[in-house]
Amino acid sequence: MKEITIRVPDDMAALIEQWAERIPEMELVKVDEAALLSNGSMAERIHYAITELRTEHLLRRKFDYAWLKIAMDTLDDMPVFLSAQTFLDYLRDEVGLDDLPSESSISKRMDMARGRIFEWQFADTSDAQETSRRNNIVKRFYNLTRGGK
Numbered sequence: 001m002k003e004i005t006i007r008v009p010d011d012m013a014a015l016i017e018q019w020a021e022r023i024p025e026m027e028l029v030k031v032d033e034a035a036l037l038s039n040g041s042m043a044e045r046i047h048y049a050i051t052e053l054r055t056e057h058l059l060r061r062k063f064d065y066a067w068l069k070i071a072m073d074t075l076d077d078m079p080v081f082l083s084a085q086t087f088l089d090y091l092r093d094e095v096g097l098d099d100l101p102s103e104s105s106i107s108k109r110m111d112m113a114r115g116r117i118f119e120w121q122f123a124d125t126s127d128a129q130e131t132s133r134r135n136n137i138v139k140r141f142y143n144l145t146r147g148g149k
Contacts, residue, residue: 066105067138088103
């Protein structure tokens with residue numbers, strides 16, 4: 001028997017379960033991702049979170065990774081990085097991500113966020129929508145790394 005993993009939107013799960021019941025040779029195995037993530041390593045949790053952010057199209061610009069670096073440097077239980085390059089090295093080598101931004105696209109933005117995490121203001125924009133978008137990236141990342149959906 002082969003094992004195949006598929007991800008479906010929550011509203012399609014019942015339909016997939018009904019479909020699987022019609023095939024007696026098929027076994028449907030449900031995975032509690034939140035439980036897996038809470039037991040997973042930090043690198044696994046970060047990999048999952050960034051992959052989800054990409055899938056949800058929240059990381060729209062390469063410099064959006066700067067907000068993740070700043071957040072990780074701020075949060076007590078996350079790794080801290082001395083530079084944008086060490087952050088990128090970690091994402092590439094430890095987390096296993098590719099298609100990452102350049103060091104300069106992150107380092108140019110690292111001093112832009114001001115204030116408390118999740119309520120940042122940004123020196124390079126006064127647009128309320130853009131400010132909210134950036135803060136939402138960090139909120140979503142935080143939630144995903146803690147096993148949220």
